[in-house]
Amino acid sequence: MSKIKKFMYVNRRAPYGTVYALESLEVVLIGAAFDQDVSLAFIGDGVYQLKSDQDSSDSDQKNFSPIYQALGDYDVSKLYVEKESLEERGLTLEELMPLTYEDEDDDWAEKDSIRVVSRDEMAELMDQQDVLFNF
Amino acid sequence: MKFAIQINEGPYQHQATDTAYHFTKSALEKGHEVSRVFFYHDGVYNSSRITTPPQDDRHIVNRWAELAEAHSLDMVVCVAAAQRRGVVDDGEAERNGKDATNIHPAFRISGLGQLIEAAVEADRLMVFGD
Numbered sequence: 001m002s003k004i005k006k007f008m009y010v011n012r013r014a015p016y017g018t019v020y021a022l023e024s025l026e027v028v029l030i031g032a033a034f035d036q037d038v039s040l041a042f043i044g045d046g047v048y049q050l051k052s053d054q055d056s057s058d059s060d061q062k063n064f065s066p067i068y069q070a071l072g073d074y075d076v077s078k079l080y081v082e083k084e085s086l087e088e089r090g091l092t093l094e095e096l097m098p099l100t101y102e103d104e105d106d107d108w109a110e111k112d113s114i115r116v117v118s119r120d121e122m123a124e125l126m127d128q129q130d131v132l133f134n135f
Numbered sequence: 136m137k138f139a140i141q142i143n144e145g146p147y148q149h150q151a152t153d154t155a156y157h158f159t160k161s162a163l164e165k166g167h168e169v170s171r172v173f174f175y176h177d178g179v180y181n182s183s184r185i186t187t188p189p190q191d192d193r194h195i196v197n198r199w200a201e202l203a204e205a206h207s208l209d210m211v212v213c214v215a216a217a218q219r220r221g222v223v224d225d226g227e228a229e230r231n232g233k234d235a236t237n238i239h240p241a242f243r244i245s246g247l248g249q250l251i252e253a254a255v256e257a258d259r260l261m262v263f264g265d
Contacts, residue, residue: 030247
């Protein structure tokens with residue numbers, strides 16, 4: 001497989017009400033082995049997936065939010081979060097998990113993975129993709 | 136055009152698999168290629184051979200199996216999603232010590248890599264679900 005495609009995983013749902021968010025992460029982790037140009041988008045209730053201090057213990061469901069922190073190690077370093085979706089839910093960037101990656105093109109400097117983009121910018125990013133996975 | 140199909144919802148509960156079926160059938164009839172149909176999330180339930188709908192309803196599982204037979208379709212059920220939901224073939228039953236299997240022989244259980252590979256190689260990935 002020589003073609004490198006632009007893959008975007010679009011996360012639209014809150015983390016625990018359905019299994020989509022967790023099973024989306026499983027696709028991202030497997031997909032990371034395929035050396036494609038990968039990014040994640042978080043829109044709508046999907047922005048809750050990145051909320052810091054998640055505690056799912058009362059629901060008997062596994063708190064899988066630490067997996068997002070490992071994405072940088074899988075060379076998944078572009079996490080686009082829609083600004084309007086944050087605002088509509090009263091969330092700010094500061095309330096999301098601090099996620100970073102080491103930039104191999106910049107002497108392994110530690111950089112933020114999360115990039116807040118406007119709805120218009122998100123539409124443009126989606127337009128540039130070869131493959132969109134919706135979860 | 137070469138299509139890969141992803142189905143994220145179970146049968147009867149949701150229209151996604153019906154729409155995916157009609158899309159796949161039409162694409163094949165018009166001479167397009169469908170390189171793989173990948174069943175994920177509750178979509179894995181589309182592969183249960185013990186599915187028994189009322190006689191006056193469509194049989195979603197058998198319908199997929201017949202389409203696969205006619206066009207040599209590669210229908211893949213995600214192993215991780217299948218394990219969670221109790222969709223089992225002989226290999227999985229043996230590995231996990233289960234006393235039964237339920238997958239229709241027209242489907243095969245494999246990994247998520249099959250979905251990524253299909254998306255890389257197809258001209259279009261079509262995702263059906265909410």
